[in-house]
Amino acid sequence: MKRIESLLSHLLLVLAVIFAVYPVLWLVTLALSPTSSQARAVILPIPDSLSLGNMKLLVGGGTPGGVALFLRQLGNSIIVSTATAIVSVVVALPASYALARMRFVGKNASVRTLLATQMFPAVASAVPLYLLLETLHLLDSRAGLVLVYATTSVPFAIFQLRGAIESIPIELEEAAMVDGASRFVAFVRVVLPVARPQIAVTALFAFMSAWNEFVLAATLLSRKEAFTLPVVLQGYVGEHSAAWGVFAAGAVFVSLPVMAFFYFVQRQLIEGLASGGVKG
Amino acid sequence: MVFQSYALYPHLNVRDNLAFGLRLRKADDATIAARIKEASDMLGLAPLLDRLPKELSGGQRQRVAMGRAIVRRANLYLFDEPLSNLDAALRADVRVDIRKLHTKLGATSLYVTHDQTEAMTLADTLWVLNKGRVEQKGAPLDVYERPQTKFVASFLGSPRINLVSAALKRDGNSWIATSKGLSVHLSSDRVRDAKEGASVILGMRPHDLRVTKSTADAFATLHVDVIEALGSEAFAYGTLEGGTPFIARIEPDLARITKIGDALHLSISGDRVHLFDQTTERALDA
Numbered sequence: 001m002k003r004i005e006s007l008l009s010h011l012l013l014v015l016a017v018i019f020a021v022y023p024v025l026w027l028v029t030l031a032l033s034p035t036s037s038q039a040r041a042v043i044l045p046i047p048d049s050l051s052l053g054n055m056k057l058l059v060g061g062g063t064p065g066g067v068a069l070f071l072r073q074l075g076n077s078i079i080v081s082t083a084t085a086i087v088s089v090v091v092a093l094p095a096s097y098a099l100a101r102m103r104f105v106g107k108n109a110s111v112r113t114l115l116a117t118q119m120f121p122a123v124a125s126a127v128p129l130y131l132l133l134e135t136l137h138l139l140d141s142r143a144g145l146v147l148v149y150a151t152t153s154v155p156f157a158i159f160q161l162r163g164a165i166e167s168i169p170i171e172l173e174e175a176a177m178v179d180g181a182s183r184f185v186a187f188v189r190v191v192l193p194v195a196r197p198q199i200a201v202t203a204l205f206a207f208m209s210a211w212n213e214f215v216l217a218a219t220l221l222s223r224k225e226a227f228t229l230p231v232v233l234q235g236y237v238g239e240h241s242a243a244w245g246v247f248a249a250g251a252v253f254v255s256l257p258v259m260a261f262f263y264f265v266q267r268q269l270i271e272g273l274a275s276g277g278v279k280g
Numbered sequence: 281m282v283f284q285s286y287a288l289y290p291h292l293n294v295r296d297n298l299a300f301g302l303r304l305r306k307a308d309d310a311t312i313a314a315r316i317k318e319a320s321d322m323l324g325l326a327p328l329l330d331r332l333p334k335e336l337s338g339g340q341r342q343r344v345a346m347g348r349a350i351v352r353r354a355n356l357y358l359f360d361e362p363l364s365n366l367d368a369a370l371r372a373d374v375r376v377d378i379r380k381l382h383t384k385l386g387a388t389s390l391y392v393t394h395d396q397t398e399a400m401t402l403a404d405t406l407w408v409l410n411k412g413r414v415e416q417k418g419a420p421l422d423v424y425e426r427p428q429t430k431f432v433a434s435f436l437g438s439p440r441i442n443l444v445s446a447a448l449k450r451d452g453n454s455w456i457a458t459s460k461g462l463s464v465h466l467s468s469d470r471v472r473d474a475k476e477g478a479s480v481i482l483g484m485r486p487h488d489l490r491v492t493k494s495t496a497d498a499f500a501t502l503h504v505d506v507i508e509a510l511g512s513e514a515f516a517y518g519t520l521e522g523g524t525p526f527i528a529r530i531e532p533d534l535a536r537i538t539k540i541g542d543a544l545h546l547s548i549s550g551d552r553v554h555l556f557d558q559t560t561e562r563a564l565d566a
Contacts, residue, residue, distance in 0.1 A: 171287035178281040179301030179348070189300075193291040 030248035031055070054249035069224065070232075077228040077254075080142050081210040084149040088206035089199060091150065092157035097187060099158065100165035101173075114155040122152055126219045133220060140226040148216055153206040160205070164198035165191060200265070208258060229254050284361040286345040288333040294320075295329040298347050319347040322381065339370045346381065357382075359391040363398060375401060396436050400424065408432050430561040433483045433554055439515055439527045442484045445558065448474050457482050457555070461521025462500040467551035470565050474555075480564065483554030486515060489528040490547045498545035502526055509535045516544060 029045040035053035060066025098104070099111060129148050130139070138144030168191060176186035192199070214230040221227055227235075233250040236243040288297050298319060302312045320326045323343045333341055342362055349357055362378070363371045379402055382389050393399055399406055400420045407417045408431070416428045427433035433441050446459035448471070455466040457480060464482065474480075492498055506517040514535030516528050528546055530538065538544070555564040 169285060169287065171283050171285050172289060175281070175283060175287040175289070175348075176300070176304075179352070180304045185304065189304075190289055190291075194289075196291075 027248045027251055030245055031252045032249075033245060035245055054245040055253070057243070057246045058249045058253060072225055073227045073229060073232050076142060076226065077211060077230075080145050080149070080228055081207045083142070083146045084153055084210035085203040085207040087146060087150045088153040088157040089161075089203050091154050092161050092202070093192075093199070095154075096158045096161035097165055097191065100162045101170070114158060117152075117155050118159075122213075123215050125151075126216055129216065130219055140221055140223045142226070145217060145220060145228070146210075148220065149206075149210045149213065153209055157202045157206060160202045161195070161198065164195045164202075168194050204261075204265075211254070211258065281358045282342075282345050282349050282360065282362045284364055286333070286341045286365075288341055288344055288348075290333050293330050293332050294325060294336070294344050294347075297333070297344055298325075298351050301348065301352050315351040315353075319350045322350065322384065323347050323377070338366050339374055342366060342374055343377070346378070350381070350385065355387055357385070357387055357389040359389060359393075361393055362391075363393070363395070371395075378402065396438065400436070408435060410435075426563070426565075427483070427554060428563045430481055430483070430556045433556070433563075437485055437487075439486050441554070442482075442486065442526050444482045444484075444520075444524050444526075446480055446482045448476065448478045448480055450476050454550075457553070459522065459524070461524065464499040464548065464553055465550050466553055466555065467549075470551065470553060470555050472565050474564060479558040481556040481558055481561070483556060484548055484552070486527045486529040488548055488552035491528070491530055491534060492545050492547045495545055497547045499548060500526070500546050502528055502544045502546055504538060504540055504542045504544060506540070507535050507538055518544075 026045045029047045031054050032050050032052070033047045033054070034049060034051040035057060056062070058070070060068070060070040099107065129151075133139045133144045133148070136144070138147065172190050172194065173183075173186045176190045177183065181189060212230060213228075214234065217228050217231050218234065221231055229250065233247055233254070236247040236250065289300060292300065295316060298316045299312050302315060307315075316329070317326075320329060323346060325340075325343060325347055328336060328340060328344070333344070336344065342365075345362070359378070363374055366374060375398055378391075382402070391398070391402055393402075403420050405417060406420045406423050408415045408423065410429075410431045416423055416432045423432060424436050427436065430443065434443060444459055444462060446457040446462065446464075449456045449458055451465070454468055455471045455474065457464045457466055459482070462482075464484075495501075500520045502516060502518045502520060504516045504518040508515040508517065509532060511532065514530050514532050516530050516535070516538065518526060520526050526546075528544065530544070556562060557564060
């Protein structure tokens with residue numbers, strides 16, 4: 001009976017994995033097929049022959065100055081995503097600490113307001129954000145994009161980090177203060193290191209939301225030099241022609257670093273540092 | 281300060297946990313190393329210095345928490361129920377450690393506990409608090425033997441003191457307390473400005489009771505419901521004639537032959553009977 005159960009559950013898992021991996025397999029096949037080949041409807045997408053042609057086109061190998069442009073766009077994505085992650089965490093940490101540990105007038109109201117901002121779809125604010133950035137002369141700039149991304153990632157980060165800080169026993173801070181630390185020193189020397197895994201997850205979420213974001217970037221950026229990778233990719237699938245191969249190559253290119261990163265840090269992401277400090 | 285939950289810094293190893301406060305106070309490395317060595321020798325932490333708190337047992341964590349307080353060389357140590365998260369055997373060990381440590385350090389320690397064994401064994405001066413008010417303070421044995429309120433009497437001592445409502449009667453120059461199924465001669469120094477017929481609460485510790493053969497010496501008869509034999513001593517749980525629940529300490533040999541339903545005649549020395557006013561719940565000799 002146990003065997004059958006185990007067999008069934010594994011079968012289900014395998015099905016789930018196939019379901020999840022199948023589109024990715026298609027993507028990889030398209031990306032690695034020769035540039036000339038057309039997308040065909042087959043059940044098992046295995047390329048006839050492997051080719052890096054699509055990759056080469058993606059990184060701008062086909063046009064003069066293309067490589068430099070691609071590198072610039074890749075740089076945009078990296079810088080904007082990293083900056084969004086840093087801004088989110090730096091802004092959210094003190095806010096979440098205050099919400100977790102302090103009592104002040106309007107605390108609940110501010111939490112509710114933060115929550116309310118999460119209810120709106122990002123697209124709904126696209127037009128007002130466009131007008132705001134235009135006034136600030138920040139259209140087509142990385143700083144503008146970071147600002148926009150931070151408006152959505154900061155509230156989320158505050159929620160995540162507030163939960164993380166609330167899960168740290170207050171006695172740890174009290175012990176530090178008995179040891180002679182100010183509240184700020186206790187925060188820096190005790191709370192931050194203990195919350196490090198959650199801070200890393202929060203930063204990663206902010207990074208990824210910026211790295212993958214398309215709609216706002218497409219709305220706010222018009223110069224090719226300012227594009228981030230998702231906007232670049234969209235350019236390959238136009239109204240009149242669709243370079244699916246290059247698009248797929250781009251999609252693989254964009255996902256690879258994130259996948260690799262998750263693969264290597266999954267243990268640290270799960271492991272909670274907070275265990276062992278207090279009773280139990 | 282030693283916390284009930286230890287509150288060790290989970291991201292630092294034992295050495296850094298001990299050094300944390302000293303580093304914050306900008307002590308130099310040599311001082312820090314010397315203090316850590318001193319504290320870890322005192323508490324047997326030397327082999328654990330490079331471990332993280334999560335790699336320690338409960339008793340070890342509690343010793344680190346004490347070490348962290350020791351390295352500070354404070355004038356006053358606060359212990360907030362430091363043993364309540366340890367199992368019973370370990371608790372007894374660490375309790376002895378704490379007592380030794382206190383003697384060695386010579387600094388004032390304020391120790392908060394719900395455990396009367398800890399209170400009795402560790403304290404030089406015992407303060408019994410009830411709802412934030414000091415009920416009584418004094419040397420542990422004084423407090424135990426002369427509880428000034430009903431609360432103190434029932435809080436200290438295990439098994440709990442027997443408390444019975446009774447009325448005072450004058451018997452020549454001395455006093456007798458009577459209740460249904462019970463009549464006790466009192467020592468006059470326990471009864472100060474009492475009135476004939478005054479209602480009081482009698483307190484008799486199970487350990488002060490004796491089992492007698494003759495009913496003449498007995499102040500009451502206990503009908504046994506349960507015998508608890510602990511080896512070195514035994515307790516008989518039951519009721520008096522009037523149905524009042526009562527506990528008496530008996531000799532282990534007697535426990536061997538006593539059966540449920542047996543009647544034991546109890547006697548007590550008059551100066552071991554505690555008397556409390558029925559309304560104020562304060563001792564009549566207070």
